Amino acid sequence: MARMLGALLEFEGYRAVLCPATERVLDCIRETRPDVVVMDFHLGRVRAPGLLQALRADPDLRSARVIIVSGDDQEVAARAAGADRFLLKPFAMEELLEAIRELIHSESGRP
Template sequence: MNKPLILVVEDDKPIRKLITTTLETQGYKYHTAETGESSILEAVSKQPDIIILDLGLPDMDGVDIIKKVRTWSNVPIIVVSARSEDRDKIQALDAGADDYLTKPFSVEELLARLRVTLRRIRYDSDKLLKDASLFTNGNLKIDYAAGCVWLDEEEIHLTPIEYKLLGLLAKNVGKVLTHNYILHEIWGHYTYDIPALRVFMATLRKKIEKMPSKPKYIQTHIGVGYRMLQVGDEIKVN
């Protein structure tokens, strides 16, 4: 896969220079924007593969930019922000961001987040898994047509809610899903019964994780939500 085009939306010159220099040393193509208005124009005209977005822009809040972009595009958005409160992360992720990196950050972590996002682009999980009958991630397999799940070639039995949770996470590999998003997708309406969700996630983990205290497939983002990790080098959909 060719290196993607990345739009860097950042008004702080030193941080913008750090990000673009990092991208340049890795061979990535990029464009930059310093305001919310110019970032939307760049997103429309340049059609970037990934957007790296600061929330604190001079003319527009980054969350509003995410909402605007999401009205016409599913381009992955990685937030890079000094806002470190859980409510800020949840707000950005619920608006449609794919990942959230808190300043200050290391270039190694930024590159790692980019690699995760690139894997999601490569496999186009949201589109492929809708029509795929078989999903494979490491030793975990989901047969959507049969409604069956295998781990290490052995079928495991899940409750309907556990199966729906696993399927939702599988269709969003590498993406942090907030508690509210999961509750809405699984139960069909917004509810705040996060303790119940944690119970279901705990029972699911006991069935698919050999060491639930050190999960291999489902990562907890404390106070925010959950993410299915990619295990090994590739996700397979058939």
């Protein structure tokens, strides 16, 4: 699914970087400095809120804009952890693109 989303984002003109190793996500974000991070709520044994709290605690990464997606309605938990946006799966690609555009063009990324 991540590869498919990455291909679709690249088709739309974005550069997509996939980080399949959960334990390396923060390093990947630090190395690539993405405009927007899209992550699933369930990342194997790790859940996005814990990862996002670590990201927000890091002074170098806390300003990263993050969209969390999930097949479960986890919006409250995602927002509480610091997600800028939440998308419930299945979502239309246009919903994701709109969220990305809004975050890229907003001053702080937060509504």
